[in-house]
Amino acid sequence: MEERMENTINVEEIFAQNVFTMAKMQQRLSKKVFSAVQNIYDNGGKLTKEEADEVAHAMKNWAVENGATHYTHWFQPLNGTTAEKHDSFLLPSEEEGKTVMTFSGRDLLQSEPDASSFPSGGIRSTFEARGYTAWDITSPAFLKESGAGKILCIPTAFYSYTGEALDKKAPLLRSMEVIDEQTRRLLSLLGKKDIKKVTPQAGVEQEYFLVDSENYLRRSDLKFCGHTLFGAPAPKGQAMDDHYFGAIRERVGRFMRELNYELWKLGVPAKTQHNEAAPGQHELAPIYENANIALDHNQLVMETMKRVAENHDLRCLLHEKPYEGVNGSGKHNNWSLSTNTGENLLDPGKSPEKNIEFLLILSCVLKAVDTHADLLRQSTADPGNDLRLGGYEAPPAILSVFLGTQLEDVMRQLIETGTANRHLEGGVLRTGVSALLDIDRDTTDRNRTSPFAFTGNKFEFRMVGSSDSIGEPMTVINAIVAEAFSDAADRLEKAKDIEIEVHDIIKENFTKHQRIVFNGNGYSREWVEEAHRRGLPELKTMAQAAGALTKPESIAMYEKFGIYSKEELVSREEILYDTYSKSVHVDAKTMIDMAGRQIIPACMQYEKELAKTVLALREVGEVVNTEAARLKEVAGHIEDAQSALNRLVQDCEKGENITNSRERAFFYQDVIKPDMQAVRTPCDELEKLVDKRMWPFPTYEELMFEV
Numbered sequence: 001m002e003e004r005m006e007n008t009i010n011v012e013e014i015f016a017q018n019v020f021t022m023a024k025m026q027q028r029l030s031k032k033v034f035s036a037v038q039n040i041y042d043n044g045g046k047l048t049k050e051e052a053d054e055v056a057h058a059m060k061n062w063a064v065e066n067g068a069t070h071y072t073h074w075f076q077p078l079n080g081t082t083a084e085k086h087d088s089f090l091l092p093s094e095e096e097g098k099t100v101m102t103f104s105g106r107d108l109l110q111s112e113p114d115a116s117s118f119p120s121g122g123i124r125s126t127f128e129a130r131g132y133t134a135w136d137i138t139s140p141a142f143l144k145e146s147g148a149g150k151i152l153c154i155p156t157a158f159y160s161y162t163g164e165a166l167d168k169k170a171p172l173l174r175s176m177e178v179i180d181e182q183t184r185r186l187l188s189l190l191g192k193k194d195i196k197k198v199t200p201q202a203g204v205e206q207e208y209f210l211v212d213s214e215n216y217l218r219r220s221d222l223k224f225c226g227h228t229l230f231g232a233p234a235p236k237g238q239a240m241d242d243h244y245f246g247a248i249r250e251r252v253g254r255f256m257r258e259l260n261y262e263l264w265k266l267g268v269p270a271k272t273q274h275n276e277a278a279p280g281q282h283e284l285a286p287i288y289e290n291a292n293i294a295l296d297h298n299q300l301v302m303e304t305m306k307r308v309a310e311n312h313d314l315r316c317l318l319h320e321k322p323y324e325g326v327n328g329s330g331k332h333n334n335w336s337l338s339t340n341t342g343e344n345l346l347d348p349g350k351s352p353e354k355n356i357e358f359l360l361i362l363s364c365v366l367k368a369v370d371t372h373a374d375l376l377r378q379s380t381a382d383p384g385n386d387l388r389l390g391g392y393e394a395p396p397a398i399l400s401v402f403l404g405t406q407l408e409d410v411m412r413q414l415i416e417t418g419t420a421n422r423h424l425e426g427g428v429l430r431t432g433v434s435a436l437l438d439i440d441r442d443t444t445d446r447n448r449t450s451p452f453a454f455t456g457n458k459f460e461f462r463m464v465g466s467s468d469s470i471g472e473p474m475t476v477i478n479a480i481v482a483e484a485f486s487d488a489a490d491r492l493e494k495a496k497d498i499e500i501e502v503h504d505i506i507k508e509n510f511t512k513h514q515r516i517v518f519n520g521n522g523y524s525r526e527w528v529e530e531a532h533r534r535g536l537p538e539l540k541t542m543a544q545a546a547g548a549l550t551k552p553e554s555i556a557m558y559e560k561f562g563i564y565s566k567e568e569l570v571s572r573e574e575i576l577y578d579t580y581s582k583s584v585h586v587d588a589k590t591m592i593d594m595a596g597r598q599i600i601p602a603c604m605q606y607e608k609e610l611a612k613t614v615l616a617l618r619e620v621g622e623v624v625n626t627e628a629a630r631l632k633e634v635a636g637h638i639e640d641a642q643s644a645l646n647r648l649v650q651d652c653e654k655g656e657n658i659t660n661s662r663e664r665a666f667f668y669q670d671v672i673k674p675d676m677q678a679v680r681t682p683c684d685e686l687e688k689l690v691d692k693r694m695w696p697f698p699t700y701e702e703l704m705f706e707v
């Protein structure tokens with residue numbers, strides 16, 4: 001590591017060293033072109049060909065001066081990761097045997113990767129492969145350093161030949177424009193006419209596991225599926241609660257240091273790091289940023305985690321549920337709305353009951369979440385998250401909003417009397433130790449079990465899975481809140497008395513949508529029952545949630561604001577079913593391989609040893625009760641495992657032959673998943689019985705405690 005990194009890090013010096021920032025553009029561009037760039041950054045629009053050429057030239061010079069050889073349009077296809085195809089800047093020069101480094105405005109603005117190899121849900125067939133990437137000027141270009149050298153990455157959005165978005169970025173950018181417009185419309189009706197721009201902010205807490213490389217490589221399930229398919233619980237799990245915020249171990253500490261260093265160079269404002277609840281689990285949170293930049297940065301965080309881990313003989317697991325029986329990993333999406341004047345519109349101020357603007361916004365958020373709970377849930381659907389949501393460690397698959405005592409009290413007053421004129425105070429917490437200062441208590445305690453929690457001046461959407469892109473969740477939140485703002489603005493535009501109408505809307509939103517507010521323990525069984533009584537939807541699985549995309553209300557909302565077309569929604573639903581089936585299929589195939597070629601043979605070997613022991617003991621006239629009983633138990637589990645395995649093999653063949661993608665997804669959910677559980681159970685029992693030295697791969701003990 002010492003070769004890669006100085007011992008002391010001068011953060012101010014290295015921060016954004018690998019980013020082509022606005023400041024660097026200003027230094028390198030003519031005044032005229034820089035102001036064109038700035039204008040597009042602030043207000044949207046297009047660069048002329050000449051302007052683009054100048055920007056491209058400056059960007060290339062900066063990149064080459066810093067050692068770059070290639071550039072790429074960096075984009076975020078619908079498989080949730082990032083994609084890049086490197087092109088070198090090379091152009092043969094007129095002078096024989098020489099070359100020049102070039103990069104034109106056209107190279108910068110657009111590129112044409114083969115769209116046929118990325119998921120498109122039927123929008124593209126392989127013979128019409130054209131797809132285009134277009135530069136997202138609001139997210140800066142950066143240099144990525146890896147084994148491939150330094151690559152100039154240009155953040156882009158990805159479209160099909162016919163203009164449909166094929167990525168997670170384009171809809172987010174569209175939703176950001178929509179919420180900007182609708183928020184300004186609403187504020188202006190409330191008399192605030194000077195706001196020029198409203199930008200959604202996102203702060204993304206990323207949870208992950210680290211595992212020793214050697215152990216990882218010996219487990220096909222980790223290599224192919226990113227999570228374990230077998231594993232009896234280790235003697236110690238997270239029951240002692242001694243890992244959360246615990247002292248960070250040396251190797252992990254070195255990993256975190258290099259990770260921060262790499263992220264800071266990329267301009268990612270990595271801020272906090274700590275151990276999480278499960279052994280081997282950790283978290284990184286950056287400072288919040290504009291939602292589209294936070295999206296790019298979170299992708300870089302995930303990529304960099306994986307890359308840096310390998311430098312320390314570690315592997316980083318981003319899967320939502322690497323191990324059964326201990327906590328899984330999520331990605332809390334913190335969301336707020338910020339104005340160009342620096343105001344956070346979700347800040348209630350000192351007296352929220354008098355802050356009409358805040359109450360209107362808050363009541364609209366409640367309306368949005370209640371009306372489109374299924375879409376929000378859907379935006380967090382991925383195969384790994386199915387194993388996490390509702391597992392009594394993560395928010396259940398039911399949307400509810402935590403407001404905290406103070407705001408809930410304000411809401412109740414408004415519902416009951418139409419006015420609110422008092423607020424509960426936080427007060428002071430006496431520490432009882434004279435050397436410690438008393439602590440100013442927050443007005444509300446934290447609630448860690450709510451999927452959508454108001455946390456002081458932002459909402460924290462906690463349902464999102466650790467490996468997922470934040471593109472979709474952020475798009476949904478922007479869209480549904482924009483819709484609620486737009487409904488309110490429609491009414492205010494027609495109102496005779498704005499003040500009375502605002503009060504009416506707030507009261508109505510709170511009254512109609514109070515069922516979504518829940519301040520209690522979201523992990524409890526009682527809440528699930530209560531939620532059902534309230535009529536809140538519970539979409540337990542990815543396959544069940546996918547249909548939310550194409551409900552008439554969803555299509556109407558998205559089309560009204562031009563965020564997704566019906567065709568894009570239909571194709572995205574299709575992709576979800578397909579992704580789910582493929583992912584479970586890979587899991588099943590891996591399971592078949594591990595059980596059939598590793599576990600069962602190893603257990604048979606042990607069985608043979610036991611049989612030999614029984615025979616030998618009998619021969620010398622010893623009592624063999626214990627040995628014979630163990631032999632019988634092992635033999636019984638082997639038989640169960642083998643017959644479950646046979647069924648899984650047969651059902652997988654059936655699954656592959658189902659042509660309708662929705663039907664296939666439900667088959668994988670309802671048939672293959674239970675089949676897999678039936679294989680796992682006897683195998684985990686065998687792990688508890690078989691001689692440890694004969695077990696064919698590292699167990700939970702090694703995976704979780706050898707980091």
Ligand code: ADP
Pocket residue numbers: 201202203204205285286287288332334335336337344457458460
């Ligand atoms: P925790 O949820 O663990 O208590 P914090 O309160 O420190 O953590 O914040 C978590 C994340 O929320 C951080 O990424 C932080 O930058 C982000 N955050 C803080 N304020 C805002 C805001 N106004 N809008 C969006 N994200 C925010």
Ligand code: MG
Pocket residue numbers: 205332460
């Ligand atoms: Mg959090």
